[in-house]
Amino acid sequence: MPIYKAPVEDVTFLLNDVFQIDRYDNLPGFSDASADVREAIIGEAAKLAEEVLQPLNRVGDLEGCKRHDDSSVTTPKGFKEAYKQIVEGGWLGLSAPTEYGGQGLPVTLSQTVNEFQCSANMAFAMYGGLTMGATAALIVHGSEEQKKTYVPKMVAGEWTGTMNLTEPHCGTDLGLLRTKAVRQADGSFKISGTKIFISAGEHDLAPNIIHLVLARIEGAPAGIKGVSLFVVPKFMVNPDGTVGARNGVACGSIEHKMGIHGNSTCVMNYDNATGWLIGEENKGMQGMFVMMNEARLGVAVQGLAQSEVAYQNAVAYARERIQGRSLTGPKAPDKAADPIIVHPDVRRTLLSIRAFNEAARAMVVWTSLKSDVAHRSQDPKDRQAADDHMGLMTPVMKGYMTDMGFANAVQAQQMYGGHGYIAEWGMEQFVRDARIAMIYEGANGIQALDLVGRKLPRDGGRAVMAFFAEVGSFAKEQGSNDAMKPFVTPLSTALGHLQQATTWLMQNAMAKPDNAGAAATDYMHLFALVTFGYMWAKMAKVAQDKIAAGDSSTYLTTKLVTGRFFMERVIPETAAHLARLQAGCATVMELPAEAF
Structure with missing residues (x-):
C-alpha cells in the first residue's frame, strides 16, 4: 500500500528561514499566525492528511461515486466522516475573512494545508477546494445579501460550492455557451441548460451545494461579452437561513473518467432552476476569473502534491527493491543483489523529481505570500507589485507544475518496473490522478498562450521587467560569493536565455502571431525553469548561512546537494527551449491539415 508523510520540515524551512514570514506581521492576520500557531496548524494538517485522508485514497479510487435513480450521489466509504472532521476542524475557513466566520490567517498557510491534503487524497481535497473558489467569487462580486446568505455556511464547510462553466460544445471558448437565463418579475432568473465536467456537482457530504453558473x-x-454569472443553490434558502425546497438542478450522470474517481464529476442539468445574478449583467467573466485564478493556483499545487507523494513511494521502493549490482562493486554483499537506489540512473530520476518538488514548494510559498500582500496590504505600490506577480506567475505555475507533476508521477512509477503498472502498489493511481491537472481550469496550452499573449505585454511588460530586475539583482549581489557560484552562474545564464526569448517574442510575435503560438509552451517552461533556479539559489543561500552559523543538519546538506543537481542537470534545459522557440512557426504551420 502507498505511503505519505507530509513535508513538514521543508515547509517550516521555507516559511521561517527562506521567506521569513514573520516580516509580514504588519499585514492583517499574520500576527495571529505566530511561530507556535504555525507549528500547531502545520502539525495538525499533517496528521489529518496522513492518518485520515491518505488511507481513503485507494478506497475512493476503487469505489468511486455512485449516482442513484433520484439523481442523488453517494461518495466513497469514509468520505463523509472525513469531511466532517474537515468541517469540525475549521480547515476550510483557515484564511477566509473573519467577518464571514473564517480565521483570517494567511493564504500561505492554506496552500500548505492544500498541498498536504492533495498529496494524501486529491479527489477528496477537491470538494473543499472548489468551495473556496466559489466563496472567493461571491466575496468579491456578490451582493451583500448573497454574501450574508451563502458565504458563512460555505466558509464553515456546512455547504459546499461548485463552478459550472463547461458545456458539451464549449470548453475554453466560453463565448459559445448556450445555457440561458430568463428574467423573472422578482429579480431572479430561470436558468436552463446542461453543464458537463462539474467537479463535486452532486454528493452527500453537505446538505446544500451552491452552484456558480x-x-x-x-x-x-x-x-x-454576453455572459453573466449566477448563484444557483441546490436547495432554496429560507429567510431564516435554513434549507428549503429543491431547486431545478440535478445530476444527470457521473462522468466515467481516468482518475480522481473519489470526486463526483457530474453532468448537471438545469431545468428552470432559480438563480440570482452575481455582479453586473454580461460581466460574468469577471467573477469567473476570480474563481479560475483561485482554482489555477490550487491545481498547480495538485501537480506538486502528486509529484511529492509519487516521489516518496518511489524512494521507499528503491531502498528496498533488490536488483543487480552496483557498477562500482557490491553495496550489500550479504544479499543476492543491491537495492536499486545504488544505480546512477535511479538516483538521477529520483533527484530530478525531488529537485522539482522542493523548488515548486518554494514557488508556492513565495506566490502565496504575494497573494496575501495583494489582498491585505495598505500600501498601493506593494499591492500592485504583488498583483503583477500573481498575474504573471499563475499561468507559469499552473502549466509547468502540472506538466511536470504528471511527468514525475510517470517517472516514479517507472522505478517500480512492472509492479508500477499493477494497481495494488498505488503508483498507477498517482499517474491517473495527476493527468487531469494538465487539463482542467484551462488546458496547459491555453496557460502558455495566456502568458505570452496577455501577461507579458500587460502594463507595458511591468511585471516581467520587475521579475528580471529581482532575479538579476540577486545574482549580482551573490556573484562574488564563491560558495554561491554553483547556483548563481547557471541562474544568470538561464536568465539570459529568458531575456533573449522575451526579446524574440517582442520582435516576432506581433507581426506574425503564429510565432507566439508556436513558442508559447517552450517559453512557459523556460520561464518556470528560471523561476525554479531563483528559488534554488535563495534556498541555497539560506542553507549556507545556517550551516556557517553552526547548523550541520542532514536536511541542510541534502538541500544543497539537491540544489546543485538542479543547477547542473535541469536548468540547462533553458538553452533547448530557447532554440526551439527561436525556430519560429514555419514548419509548425507548413503542412495542410489533411497531411497530418
Whole structure:
C-alpha cells in the first residue's frame, strides 16, 4: 500500500528561514499566525492528511461515486466522516475573512494545508477546494445579501460550492455557451441548460451545494461579452437561513473518467432552476476569473502534491527493491543483489523529481505570500507589485507544475518496473490522478498562450521587467560569493536565455502571431525553469548561512546537494527551449491539415 508523510520540515524551512514570514506581521492576520500557531496548524494538517485522508485514497479510487435513480450521489466509504472532521476542524475557513466566520490567517498557510491534503487524497481535497473558489467569487462580486446568505455556511464547510462553466460544445471558448437565463418579475432568473465536467456537482457530504453558473441572459450580446454569472443553490434558502425546497438542478450522470474517481464529476442539468445574478449583467467573466485564478493556483499545487507523494513511494521502493549490482562493486554483499537506489540512473530520476518538488514548494510559498500582500496590504505600490506577480506567475505555475507533476508521477512509477503498472502498489493511481491537472481550469496550452499573449505585454511588460530586475539583482549581489557560484552562474545564464526569448517574442510575435503560438509552451517552461533556479539559489543561500552559523543538519546538506543537481542537470534545459522557440512557426504551420 502507498505511503505519505507530509513535508513538514521543508515547509517550516521555507516559511521561517527562506521567506521569513514573520516580516509580514504588519499585514492583517499574520500576527495571529505566530511561530507556535504555525507549528500547531502545520502539525495538525499533517496528521489529518496522513492518518485520515491518505488511507481513503485507494478506497475512493476503487469505489468511486455512485449516482442513484433520484439523481442523488453517494461518495466513497469514509468520505463523509472525513469531511466532517474537515468541517469540525475549521480547515476550510483557515484564511477566509473573519467577518464571514473564517480565521483570517494567511493564504500561505492554506496552500500548505492544500498541498498536504492533495498529496494524501486529491479527489477528496477537491470538494473543499472548489468551495473556496466559489466563496472567493461571491466575496468579491456578490451582493451583500448573497454574501450574508451563502458565504458563512460555505466558509464553515456546512455547504459546499461548485463552478459550472463547461458545456458539451464549449470548453475554453466560453463565448459559445448556450445555457440561458430568463428574467423573472422578482429579480431572479430561470436558468436552463446542461453543464458537463462539474467537479463535486452532486454528493452527500453537505446538505446544500451552491452552484456558480455561467449563462446568457435572453437578448444578451453574442460571444463572451454576453455572459453573466449566477448563484444557483441546490436547495432554496429560507429567510431564516435554513434549507428549503429543491431547486431545478440535478445530476444527470457521473462522468466515467481516468482518475480522481473519489470526486463526483457530474453532468448537471438545469431545468428552470432559480438563480440570482452575481455582479453586473454580461460581466460574468469577471467573477469567473476570480474563481479560475483561485482554482489555477490550487491545481498547480495538485501537480506538486502528486509529484511529492509519487516521489516518496518511489524512494521507499528503491531502498528496498533488490536488483543487480552496483557498477562500482557490491553495496550489500550479504544479499543476492543491491537495492536499486545504488544505480546512477535511479538516483538521477529520483533527484530530478525531488529537485522539482522542493523548488515548486518554494514557488508556492513565495506566490502565496504575494497573494496575501495583494489582498491585505495598505500600501498601493506593494499591492500592485504583488498583483503583477500573481498575474504573471499563475499561468507559469499552473502549466509547468502540472506538466511536470504528471511527468514525475510517470517517472516514479517507472522505478517500480512492472509492479508500477499493477494497481495494488498505488503508483498507477498517482499517474491517473495527476493527468487531469494538465487539463482542467484551462488546458496547459491555453496557460502558455495566456502568458505570452496577455501577461507579458500587460502594463507595458511591468511585471516581467520587475521579475528580471529581482532575479538579476540577486545574482549580482551573490556573484562574488564563491560558495554561491554553483547556483548563481547557471541562474544568470538561464536568465539570459529568458531575456533573449522575451526579446524574440517582442520582435516576432506581433507581426506574425503564429510565432507566439508556436513558442508559447517552450517559453512557459523556460520561464518556470528560471523561476525554479531563483528559488534554488535563495534556498541555497539560506542553507549556507545556517550551516556557517553552526547548523550541520542532514536536511541542510541534502538541500544543497539537491540544489546543485538542479543547477547542473535541469536548468540547462533553458538553452533547448530557447532554440526551439527561436525556430519560429514555419514548419509548425507548413503542412495542410489533411497531411497530418
